[in-house]
Amino acid sequence: MAAAIAVADADGIGAVSMRAVAAALHTGAGSLYRYLSSRDDLLDLMVDQAAGELRPYPEAGDDWLDTMLLLARRQLDLYRRHPWLVAVLPRPTAPGPQSLAWFDHCLAVLRPVPAATTTKFEAIAMMIGVTSLFARQETAAPPVGFTGIDLAAYPNLAAAITDPSPSAPRDLFATTVRSVLRGLLVDDAG
Amino acid sequence: MAAAIAVADADGIGAVSMRAVAAALHTGAGSLYRYLSSRDDLLDLMVDQAAGELRPYPEAGDDWLDTMLLLARRQLDLYRRHPWLVAVLPRPTAPGPQSLAWFDHCLAVLRPVPAATTTKFEAIAMMIGVTSLFARQETAAPPVGFTGIDLAAYPNLAAAITDPSPSAPRDLFATTVRSVLRGLLVDDAG
């Protein structure tokens, strides 16, 4: 499993083939099936192993929103360390113990929030999703320039990219996460 | 290409193999390479073809936020019609003409918003991302019950799922999209 994660970190999730992992272990591909039922099984184990890196969890502070943002940042860092995670996560699979523990901790942080359980679940799911979106965008190699695009057909886009109006630098991730959590969990801001 | 979309709608993106598409066209797999350079090429064409279904675009109304939400709903409906889209989109690929046209329309809707161009780009990207998150969640077959999970190890989760506090039904998608767009595009709400 550690070998599989090493391969994924180095060459991407596409390089995590049974033969490649087995080769890293100096053994044959078929031998892995003594311990795994399938490749999906291996991926599940890799995900939960990576989720374990989120420990130790930061303590809950005074402001639950700040704490949640800190949790989100930790997860974003995890995605940066293991870019293959964002590609592997969106499979319909049961969460492992480490993932459940992290989810449990999120619920603990949200304890002082007066919202329904269902709402909290949705909010956490959204926070995870938004974090994965940012990780994916960062991973995508070059911020696609508009080379080779006929701008004549897209007037608004043409006008936009020639607009030199500067934007004040800000923490886009923090802004988005806060907006989502506040929008879902705080009544008057819905 | 229409054949490929038909296969994907019926049996998922995994069933879109060169041989399957060729079989639907009563031809051989290799023959497709007379018109496509690779399988990724086919997927790109499928995506842009699907993006064409977003036309005609709804006219911009008085409230740009309402209009953007309507655009997001149209896109969510598209994802519902073609669930394979959410699995195919997150590849690093250049957007096709239909996708660009839709993006251009979004910029037109955001014209009255006093924000930097970069900010608008980020906001649109986030809207697309959040929409895909919802589509993915809907597609994921059964809302995973907590069967077979040892709740003893996760106290907060155990307490949460036994909590019968009802939540007022609300439009989660609208709430989230509005929160994100407002958080990114409206100054005082950051």
Add this chain to the structure above:
DNA sequence: CTAAAACTGCAAACGCCGTTCGCGGTTTCG
């Protein structure tokens, strides 16, 4: 009209993939 050029469909083949299976060799346990 004819000959050359371009295009098209097709089957076979290559190398990769996940997975299964049966074989000997090794370890563990009664």
Add this chain to the structure above:
DNA sequence: CGAAACCGCGAACGGCGTTTGCAGTTTTAG
């Protein structure tokens, strides 16, 4: 010590994306 369990291994199966050479057809040029 013998039996049972476990282990690693190579071969094999079917499927995948893709390449390639060969016929047949269509278009173009002389």
